[in-house]
Amino acid sequence: MVGYAPGEQPQEGQFVKLNTNENPYPPSPRVAEAIQDAVERGLQLYPDALASEFRERAGDVLGVDPDWIMAGNGSDDILTIVTRALVGQGQQLRMPTPSYILYHTLAQIQGSEVDEVAFTPQWGLSPEFATPSGDPRLALLPNPNSPTGTVVSLPAILETAESLPCPLLVDEAYADFAEFHSVDLVAKSERIMVARTLSKSYGLAGLRFGYLIAQPQLIHEFRKVKDSYNCDALSVAAATAAIGDQAWLRDNVAKVRATRGRLSDSLKKLGFAVIPSQANFVWCRHAEQNSQQLYEELKSQRILVRYMKYPNWQDGLRISVGDDAQIDALLAALKSMV
Ligand SMILES: *Cc1c(COP(=O)(O)O)cnc(C)c1O
Numbered sequence: 001m002v003g004y005a006p007g008e009q010p011q012e013g014q015f016v017k018l019n020t021n022e023n024p025y026p027p028s029p030r031v032a033e034a035i036q037d038a039v040e041r042g043l044q045l046y047p048d049a050l051a052s053e054f055r056e057r058a059g060d061v062l063g064v065d066p067d068w069i070m071a072g073n074g075s076d077d078i079l080t081i082v083t084r085a086l087v088g089q090g091q092q093l094r095m096p097t098p099s100y101i102l103y104h105t106l107a108q109i110q111g112s113e114v115d116e117v118a119f120t121p122q123w124g125l126s127p128e129f130a131t132p133s134g135d136p137r138l139a140l141l142p143n144p145n146s147p148t149g150t151v152v153s154l155p156a157i158l159e160t161a162e163s164l165p166c167p168l169l170v171d172e173a174y175a176d177f178a179e180f181h182s183v184d185l186v187a188k189s190e191r192i193m194v195a196r197t198l199s200k201s202y203g204l205a206g207l208r209f210g211y212l213i214a215q216p217q218l219i220h221e222f223r224k225v226k227d228s229y230n231c232d233a234l235s236v237a238a239a240t241a242a243i244g245d246q247a248w249l250r251d252n253v254a255k256v257r258a259t260r261g262r263l264s265d266s267l268k269k270l271g272f273a274v275i276p277s278q279a280n281f282v283w284c285r286h287a288e289q290n291s292q293q294l295y296e297e298l299k300s301q302r303i304l305v306r307y308m309k310y311p312n313w314q315d316g317l318r319i320s321v322g323d324d325a326q327i328d329a330l331l332a333a334l335k336s337m338v
Pocket of ligand 1: 075
């Protein structure tokens with residue numbers, strides 16, 4: 001197999017890094033304190049295998065019973081556990097396209113089949129998505145979607161889940177930047193599950209922490225599949241502190257959204273077609289300039305964005321919403337190129 005190629009993480013030199021949708025702002029200061037406390041409590045014992053401390057705090061924040069939550073080593077771990085549990089060799093994993101490329105890798109690891117359905121031109125799910133001719137065992141829906149930043153409405157998600165012959169996992173890596181989320185749908189339908197991560201909105205990509213919200217009878221089965229100690233004591237302590245500081249989250253999300261608006265408007269003025277985004281990145285494509293060349297030229301100026309090419313769609317640039325200084329640097333560089 002080819003394997004997933006994550007976005008570049010340059011280890012040397014100063015880059016304006018706008019390629020992997022990290023948060024430009026640091027996490028809550030409570031995170032460092034919680035890690036320090038956990039170190040002082042000692043690391044010689046194995047951690048709580050169920051990350052109970054985190055599940056209780058997250059349950060309070062989300063209005064969900066802790067038994068409906070499973071913690072993971074990043075939401076990629078959650079996606080792996082759910083795929084492993086539900087999709088066997090030769091079976092189908094359903095997803096819309098264009099979407100998160102890692103889903104292909106998850107299918108490949110299982111020896112299962114990628115079953116893709118194109119989004120509608122308005123970035124909704126086509127009726128075909130909900131009525132497969134084959135026998136998918138799991139459907140994945142990033143919402144907001146990557147790389148487009150677009151969203152599928154809650155009624156459409158519910159309707160799709162009720163029609164599909166398999167569970168639907170809504171991958172909400174970017175939901176904190178959007179106008180709505182689907183956590184409340186989990187109680188309405190056993191078939192709907194929601195994956196979250198602390199990597200993007202909480203500014204903790206380096207920590208590795210994500211979680212799943214699903215009905216407890218499903219969580220019970222997924223626990224059998226996960227590594228016993230998939231989250232370490234430091235990350236559980238840190239994630240608990242982070243999700244407990246909702247004021248910090250709201251503040252950063254507001255800043256990112258404001259900068260997102262300014263970035264989108266400025267790109268349009270420079271001649272880019274920009275898809276309206278509810279995430280912390282925008283997908284854009286210049287009317288005349290070659291996207292790959294723009295990517296290369298930006299990189300030579302030490303500005304890193306993500307160049308992506310989808311075989312059945314288009315190529316373009318996915319640009320993460322950095323802080324205002326980073327976006328000013330990007331826009332100034334683009335101005336001299338287009
Ligand atoms: C970033 C991202 C994730 C993975 O997040 P981690 O918690 O860092 O593993 C999952 N899904 C989508 C769509 C993402 O963009």
